[in-house]
Amino acid sequence: MVVGGAGYIGSHTAHALRRHGYDAILYDNLSRGHRFLAEGFELIVADIADRSQLSRALKRVAGVMHFAADSQVGESVQHPRKYFTNNVEGGLALLNAVIDADVRKFIFSSTCAVYGVPAKVPITEDTPRQPVNPYGMSKLFFEDALESYGRAYGLRSVSLRYFNAAGADEGGNIGEVHDPETHLIPSALKAITGERGALELFGDDYPTADGTCIRDYVHVNDLAEAHVLAFKHLDAVNNSARYNLGTGKGESVQQVISTIEDVTGTRVPRRVGPRRGGDPPELVADPSLAQAALGWKATRSLHDIVRTAWQWEQKLRQRGKNTVRMTSA
Ligand code: UDP
Numbered sequence: 001m002v003v004g005g006a007g008y009i010g011s012h013t014a015h016a017l018r019r020h021g022y023d024a025i026l027y028d029n030l031s032r033g034h035r036f037l038a039e040g041f042e043l044i045v046a047d048i049a050d051r052s053q054l055s056r057a058l059k060r061v062a063g064v065m066h067f068a069a070d071s072q073v074g075e076s077v078q079h080p081r082k083y084f085t086n087n088v089e090g091g092l093a094l095l096n097a098v099i100d101a102d103v104r105k106f107i108f109s110s111t112c113a114v115y116g117v118p119a120k121v122p123i124t125e126d127t128p129r130q131p132v133n134p135y136g137m138s139k140l141f142f143e144d145a146l147e148s149y150g151r152a153y154g155l156r157s158v159s160l161r162y163f164n165a166a167g168a169d170e171g172g173n174i175g176e177v178h179d180p181e182t183h184l185i186p187s188a189l190k191a192i193t194g195e196r197g198a199l200e201l202f203g204d205d206y207p208t209a210d211g212t213c214i215r216d217y218v219h220v221n222d223l224a225e226a227h228v229l230a231f232k233h234l235d236a237v238n239n240s241a242r243y244n245l246g247t248g249k250g251e252s253v254q255q256v257i258s259t260i261e262d263v264t265g266t267r268v269p270r271r272v273g274p275r276r277g278g279d280p281p282e283l284v285a286d287p288s289l290a291q292a293a294l295g296w297k298a299t300r301s302l303h304d305i306v307r308t309a310w311q312w313e314q315k316l317r318q319r320g321k322n323t324v325r326m327t328s329a
Contacts, residue, residue: 002026003048004068009220011026018041020228022231058097064103064107066107068094069087075135092142104156121250125289143242146159147240156238158230162223162245164218165223166184166219168312188260189264189310204272213253213279215282215283216251217302233294243289245290245298256306263303
Protein backbone atom coordinates (compact mmCIF):
# COMPACT_ATOMS: atom_id res chain seq x y z
CA MET A 1 0.00 0.00 0.00
CA VAL A 2 1.39 3.34 -1.07
CA VAL A 3 0.19 5.91 1.45
CA GLY A 4 0.32 9.32 -0.20
CA GLY A 5 0.23 7.50 -3.53
CA ALA A 6 -1.48 10.36 -5.36
CA GLY A 7 1.41 12.68 -4.58
CA TYR A 8 4.63 13.39 -6.42
CA ILE A 9 7.08 10.73 -5.23
CA GLY A 10 4.33 8.28 -4.19
CA SER A 11 2.81 8.16 -7.67
CA HIS A 12 6.19 7.56 -9.31
CA THR A 13 6.87 4.77 -6.83
CA ALA A 14 3.50 3.14 -7.54
CA HIS A 15 4.50 2.94 -11.20
CA ALA A 16 7.93 1.55 -10.29
CA LEU A 17 6.27 -1.13 -8.12
CA ARG A 18 4.08 -2.12 -11.03
CA ARG A 19 7.09 -2.27 -13.39
CA HIS A 20 8.64 -4.71 -10.92
CA GLY A 21 5.56 -6.93 -10.80
CA TYR A 22 3.96 -5.76 -7.53
CA ASP A 23 0.30 -4.84 -7.06
CA ALA A 24 -0.07 -1.44 -5.43
CA ILE A 25 -3.08 0.02 -3.65
CA LEU A 26 -2.86 3.79 -3.28
CA TYR A 27 -4.18 5.51 -0.15
CA ASP A 28 -4.43 9.31 -0.15
CA ASN A 29 -6.71 11.98 1.32
CA LEU A 30 -6.10 14.18 -1.76
CA SER A 31 -5.29 17.20 0.40
CA ARG A 32 -2.02 17.61 -1.50
CA GLY A 33 -2.31 14.70 -3.91
CA HIS A 34 -4.18 14.61 -7.22
CA ARG A 35 -6.58 11.98 -8.45
CA PHE A 36 -5.12 12.11 -11.97
CA LEU A 37 -1.69 11.10 -10.63
CA ALA A 38 -3.29 7.89 -9.33
CA GLU A 39 -4.95 7.00 -12.64
CA GLY A 40 -4.82 3.30 -13.45
CA PHE A 41 -4.49 2.25 -9.79
CA GLU A 42 -6.97 1.41 -7.07
CA LEU A 43 -7.19 4.58 -4.96
CA ILE A 44 -8.64 4.67 -1.45
CA VAL A 45 -9.49 8.28 -0.60
CA ALA A 46 -9.09 8.53 3.15
CA ASP A 47 -6.95 10.10 5.84
CA ILE A 48 -4.05 8.46 7.67
CA ALA A 49 -5.88 9.20 10.90
CA ASP A 50 -8.93 7.18 9.76
CA ARG A 51 -8.51 3.95 11.71
CA SER A 52 -11.42 2.04 10.26
CA GLN A 53 -10.47 2.72 6.61
CA LEU A 54 -6.87 1.90 7.41
CA SER A 55 -7.56 -1.35 9.17
CA ARG A 56 -9.81 -2.51 6.33
CA ALA A 57 -7.17 -1.66 3.71
CA LEU A 58 -4.25 -3.06 5.69
CA LYS A 59 -5.83 -6.53 5.76
CA ARG A 60 -4.95 -6.78 2.08
CA VAL A 61 -1.32 -5.69 2.05
CA ALA A 62 2.16 -7.13 2.53
CA GLY A 63 3.82 -3.84 3.35
CA VAL A 64 3.40 -0.09 3.54
CA MET A 65 5.27 2.76 1.91
CA HIS A 66 4.52 6.03 3.69
CA PHE A 67 4.76 9.25 1.64
CA ALA A 68 1.82 11.15 3.15
CA ALA A 69 3.29 14.21 4.81
CA ASP A 70 3.50 17.96 4.59
CA SER A 71 6.91 18.78 3.19
CA GLN A 72 7.60 22.49 2.93
CA VAL A 73 10.31 23.79 5.19
CA GLY A 74 9.16 27.44 5.18
CA GLU A 75 5.55 26.52 5.90
CA SER A 76 6.65 24.30 8.78
CA VAL A 77 8.33 27.27 10.44
CA GLN A 78 5.12 29.32 10.06
CA HIS A 79 2.73 26.51 11.01
CA PRO A 80 4.54 23.97 13.19
CA ARG A 81 1.22 22.79 14.59
CA LYS A 82 0.19 21.55 11.15
CA TYR A 83 3.47 19.67 10.72
CA PHE A 84 3.43 18.01 14.12
CA THR A 85 -0.25 17.14 13.74
CA ASN A 86 -0.06 15.70 10.24
CA ASN A 87 3.43 14.24 10.15
CA VAL A 88 3.83 13.11 13.77
CA GLU A 89 0.30 12.50 15.10
CA GLY A 90 -1.08 11.35 11.73
CA GLY A 91 2.02 9.29 11.03
CA LEU A 92 1.75 7.56 14.38
CA ALA A 93 -1.91 6.73 13.78
CA LEU A 94 -0.82 5.04 10.56
CA LEU A 95 2.07 3.25 12.23
CA ASN A 96 -0.14 1.93 15.04
CA ALA A 97 -2.72 0.72 12.54
CA VAL A 98 0.07 -1.08 10.66
CA ILE A 99 1.22 -2.84 13.83
CA ASP A 100 -2.37 -3.73 14.81
CA ALA A 101 -2.91 -5.24 11.35
CA ASP A 102 0.18 -7.44 11.79
CA VAL A 103 1.96 -5.83 8.86
CA ARG A 104 5.69 -5.75 9.56
CA LYS A 105 7.20 -4.14 6.47
CA PHE A 106 7.49 -0.38 6.23
CA ILE A 107 9.30 2.08 3.95
CA PHE A 108 9.42 5.69 5.09
CA SER A 109 10.00 8.93 3.13
CA SER A 110 12.60 10.72 5.15
CA THR A 111 14.75 13.66 4.19
CA CYS A 112 18.18 15.22 4.35
CA ALA A 113 16.45 17.90 6.47
CA VAL A 114 17.01 15.58 9.45
CA TYR A 115 20.68 16.59 9.35
CA GLY A 116 20.05 20.34 9.68
CA VAL A 117 23.24 22.24 8.83
CA PRO A 118 25.88 19.49 8.59
CA ALA A 119 29.44 20.14 9.71
CA LYS A 120 30.77 18.54 6.53
CA VAL A 121 29.68 17.42 3.06
CA PRO A 122 29.17 14.97 1.48
CA ILE A 123 26.81 13.83 4.20
CA THR A 124 27.05 10.27 5.50
CA GLU A 125 24.25 8.56 7.44
CA ASP A 126 26.14 8.78 10.73
CA THR A 127 26.17 12.58 10.61
CA PRO A 128 24.43 13.83 13.78
CA ARG A 129 20.76 14.52 13.17
CA GLN A 130 20.05 18.08 14.26
CA PRO A 131 17.12 19.39 12.22
CA VAL A 132 16.70 23.15 12.19
CA ASN A 133 12.99 23.33 11.31
CA PRO A 134 9.74 21.59 12.34
CA TYR A 135 9.56 19.67 9.07
CA GLY A 136 12.94 18.02 9.73
CA MET A 137 12.01 17.50 13.39
CA SER A 138 8.80 15.70 12.43
CA LYS A 139 10.75 13.32 10.16
CA LEU A 140 13.41 12.73 12.80
CA PHE A 141 10.73 11.79 15.32
CA PHE A 142 9.26 9.27 12.91
CA GLU A 143 12.63 7.69 12.11
CA ASP A 144 13.12 7.16 15.85
CA ALA A 145 9.59 5.78 16.28
CA LEU A 146 10.35 3.22 13.57
CA GLU A 147 13.48 2.14 15.39
CA SER A 148 11.62 1.72 18.70
CA TYR A 149 8.77 -0.16 17.02
CA GLY A 150 11.33 -2.38 15.32
CA ARG A 151 12.87 -3.36 18.62
CA ALA A 152 9.59 -3.80 20.47
CA TYR A 153 7.23 -5.17 17.82
CA GLY A 154 9.48 -6.71 15.18
CA LEU A 155 8.70 -4.08 12.53
CA ARG A 156 11.24 -4.03 9.71
CA SER A 157 11.69 -0.60 8.21
CA VAL A 158 13.85 1.45 5.90
CA SER A 159 13.92 5.25 6.08
CA LEU A 160 15.04 6.80 2.82
CA ARG A 161 16.54 10.26 3.23
CA TYR A 162 15.92 12.10 -0.02
CA PHE A 163 18.03 15.00 -1.11
CA ASN A 164 16.38 17.27 -3.75
CA ALA A 165 13.74 15.24 -5.59
CA ALA A 166 13.15 16.63 -9.08
CA GLY A 167 12.17 15.74 -12.64
CA ALA A 168 9.24 13.70 -13.93
CA ASP A 169 8.46 10.26 -15.32
CA GLU A 170 9.88 9.80 -18.83
CA GLY A 171 6.48 8.51 -20.01
CA GLY A 172 5.08 12.02 -19.54
CA ASN A 173 1.91 11.07 -17.63
CA ILE A 174 2.94 11.91 -14.07
CA GLY A 175 5.13 14.59 -12.52
CA GLU A 176 5.36 17.29 -9.90
CA VAL A 177 2.24 19.35 -9.05
CA HIS A 178 2.47 21.59 -6.01
CA ASP A 179 0.21 24.47 -5.15
CA PRO A 180 1.83 26.84 -4.50
CA GLU A 181 4.98 25.72 -6.28
CA THR A 182 8.10 26.71 -4.37
CA HIS A 183 10.80 24.40 -5.73
CA LEU A 184 13.60 25.73 -7.87
CA ILE A 185 13.25 23.80 -11.14
CA PRO A 186 9.45 24.03 -11.65
CA SER A 187 9.54 27.65 -10.47
CA ALA A 188 12.21 28.52 -13.07
CA LEU A 189 10.24 26.70 -15.79
CA LYS A 190 7.06 28.58 -14.86
CA ALA A 191 9.04 31.84 -15.06
CA ILE A 192 9.94 30.86 -18.65
CA THR A 193 6.36 30.05 -19.65
CA GLY A 194 5.12 33.26 -18.04
CA GLU A 195 2.95 31.40 -15.57
CA ARG A 196 4.68 33.34 -12.83
CA GLY A 197 6.94 36.37 -12.66
CA ALA A 198 10.74 36.31 -12.63
CA LEU A 199 12.44 33.64 -10.53
CA GLU A 200 13.84 35.02 -7.33
CA LEU A 201 17.31 33.69 -6.71
CA PHE A 202 17.59 33.36 -2.96
CA GLY A 203 21.03 34.80 -2.27
CA ASP A 204 24.25 34.97 -4.31
CA ASP A 205 26.63 35.67 -1.44
CA TYR A 206 27.06 32.15 -0.06
CA PRO A 207 30.55 30.77 0.51
CA THR A 208 30.39 28.63 -2.67
CA ALA A 209 32.23 28.96 -6.01
CA ASP A 210 29.54 31.10 -7.67
CA GLY A 211 27.90 32.39 -4.48
CA THR A 212 24.66 30.38 -4.85
CA CYS A 213 23.52 27.37 -2.79
CA ILE A 214 24.58 23.88 -3.76
CA ARG A 215 22.13 20.98 -3.65
CA ASP A 216 22.07 17.34 -4.76
CA TYR A 217 19.23 16.96 -7.29
CA VAL A 218 18.03 13.39 -7.73
CA HIS A 219 15.54 12.23 -10.35
CA VAL A 220 12.17 11.13 -8.96
CA ASN A 221 12.31 7.86 -10.92
CA ASP A 222 15.71 7.06 -9.40
CA LEU A 223 14.06 7.62 -6.00
CA ALA A 224 11.12 5.43 -7.02
CA GLU A 225 13.47 2.58 -7.98
CA ALA A 226 15.20 2.89 -4.59
CA HIS A 227 11.87 2.24 -2.84
CA VAL A 228 11.37 -1.01 -4.69
CA LEU A 229 14.93 -2.12 -3.87
CA ALA A 230 14.43 -1.10 -0.23
CA PHE A 231 11.23 -3.14 -0.04
CA LYS A 232 13.05 -6.21 -1.37
CA HIS A 233 15.87 -5.54 1.08
CA LEU A 234 13.54 -5.54 4.13
CA ASP A 235 13.97 -9.26 4.75
CA ALA A 236 17.66 -8.61 5.36
CA VAL A 237 17.00 -5.68 7.71
CA ASN A 238 17.25 -6.59 11.34
CA ASN A 239 15.21 -3.71 12.66
CA SER A 240 15.42 -0.31 11.00
CA ALA A 241 17.84 0.99 8.41
CA ARG A 242 18.42 4.48 6.98
CA TYR A 243 19.91 5.40 3.64
CA ASN A 244 20.73 8.64 1.87
CA LEU A 245 19.32 8.95 -1.62
CA GLY A 246 21.25 11.43 -3.70
CA THR A 247 23.64 11.45 -6.64
CA GLY A 248 26.69 12.48 -4.63
CA LYS A 249 27.15 15.44 -6.96
CA GLY A 250 26.30 19.01 -5.98
CA GLU A 251 24.92 21.64 -8.37
CA SER A 252 24.60 25.34 -7.61
CA VAL A 253 21.43 27.32 -8.28
CA GLN A 254 23.35 29.07 -11.11
CA GLN A 255 24.32 25.71 -12.63
CA VAL A 256 20.70 24.56 -12.49
CA ILE A 257 19.59 27.75 -14.23
CA SER A 258 22.24 27.27 -16.95
CA THR A 259 21.06 23.69 -17.53
CA ILE A 260 17.46 24.92 -17.78
CA GLU A 261 18.54 27.50 -20.35
CA ASP A 262 20.42 24.82 -22.36
CA VAL A 263 17.46 22.44 -22.36
CA THR A 264 14.73 25.01 -23.10
CA GLY A 265 16.78 27.34 -25.29
CA THR A 266 15.25 30.21 -23.31
CA ARG A 267 16.63 32.63 -20.76
CA VAL A 268 15.18 32.21 -17.25
CA PRO A 269 13.82 35.63 -16.21
CA ARG A 270 15.31 36.20 -12.76
CA ARG A 271 16.44 38.63 -10.15
CA VAL A 272 18.67 38.17 -7.14
CA GLY A 273 16.87 38.46 -3.81
CA PRO A 274 17.90 37.98 -0.20
CA ARG A 275 18.79 34.59 1.26
CA ARG A 276 15.86 32.37 2.29
CA GLY A 277 15.88 31.61 6.01
CA GLY A 278 17.15 28.14 6.93
CA ASP A 279 18.97 27.39 3.64
CA PRO A 280 22.37 25.77 4.34
CA PRO A 281 25.02 26.70 1.72
CA GLU A 282 25.68 23.12 0.64
CA LEU A 283 23.81 19.80 0.96
CA VAL A 284 25.25 16.86 -0.94
CA ALA A 285 24.73 13.17 -0.19
CA ASP A 286 27.29 10.49 0.23
CA PRO A 287 25.11 7.75 -1.33
CA SER A 288 27.63 4.92 -0.95
CA LEU A 289 25.70 3.11 1.79
CA ALA A 290 22.56 2.84 -0.38
CA GLN A 291 24.72 1.51 -3.18
CA ALA A 292 26.38 -1.10 -0.95
CA ALA A 293 23.19 -2.23 0.84
CA LEU A 294 20.53 -1.83 -1.86
CA GLY A 295 22.57 -1.94 -5.04
CA TRP A 296 21.08 1.48 -5.82
CA LYS A 297 22.70 4.28 -7.72
CA ALA A 298 21.11 7.33 -9.34
CA THR A 299 21.41 6.89 -13.09
CA ARG A 300 19.82 10.11 -14.35
CA SER A 301 21.67 13.41 -14.73
CA LEU A 302 20.63 16.99 -14.02
CA HIS A 303 20.07 17.31 -17.76
CA ASP A 304 17.63 14.35 -17.62
CA ILE A 305 15.89 15.96 -14.65
CA VAL A 306 15.37 19.26 -16.43
CA ARG A 307 14.38 17.63 -19.74
CA THR A 308 11.64 15.53 -18.11
CA ALA A 309 10.49 18.40 -15.87
CA TRP A 310 10.17 20.62 -18.95
CA GLN A 311 8.18 17.96 -20.84
CA TRP A 312 5.88 17.65 -17.81
CA GLU A 313 5.49 21.41 -17.43
CA GLN A 314 4.25 21.66 -21.01
CA LYS A 315 1.86 18.77 -20.45
CA LEU A 316 0.48 20.47 -17.34
CA ARG A 317 -0.11 23.69 -19.23
CA GLN A 318 -1.92 21.79 -21.95
CA ARG A 319 -3.98 19.99 -19.33
CA GLY A 320 -4.83 23.29 -17.66
CA LYS A 321 -6.02 24.76 -20.95
CA ASN A 322 -8.14 21.69 -21.72
CA THR A 323 -9.66 21.75 -18.24
CA VAL A 324 -10.59 25.42 -18.61
CA ARG A 325 -12.05 24.73 -22.03
CA MET A 326 -14.09 21.79 -20.72
CA THR A 327 -15.34 23.78 -17.72
CA SER A 328 -16.40 26.75 -19.78
CA ALA A 329 -18.04 24.61 -22.48
N1 UDP B 1 15.77 28.55 -4.74
C1 UDP B 1 15.83 29.82 -5.29
N2 UDP B 1 14.65 30.39 -5.74
C2 UDP B 1 13.45 29.75 -5.69
C3 UDP B 1 13.40 28.45 -5.14
C4 UDP B 1 14.58 27.88 -4.67
O1 UDP B 1 16.89 30.44 -5.36
O2 UDP B 1 12.42 30.31 -6.11
C5 UDP B 1 16.99 27.90 -4.23
C6 UDP B 1 16.93 27.60 -2.73
O3 UDP B 1 17.41 28.69 -1.98
C7 UDP B 1 17.83 26.37 -2.63
C8 UDP B 1 17.67 25.67 -3.98
O4 UDP B 1 17.13 26.66 -4.86
O5 UDP B 1 19.18 26.76 -2.50
C9 UDP B 1 16.71 24.48 -3.91
O6 UDP B 1 15.51 24.91 -3.28
P1 UDP B 1 14.17 24.07 -3.34
O7 UDP B 1 13.09 24.90 -2.71
O8 UDP B 1 13.93 23.59 -4.74
O9 UDP B 1 14.45 22.76 -2.48
P2 UDP B 1 14.93 22.61 -0.95
O10 UDP B 1 16.44 22.59 -1.01
O11 UDP B 1 14.38 23.75 -0.16
O12 UDP B 1 14.35 21.30 -0.55
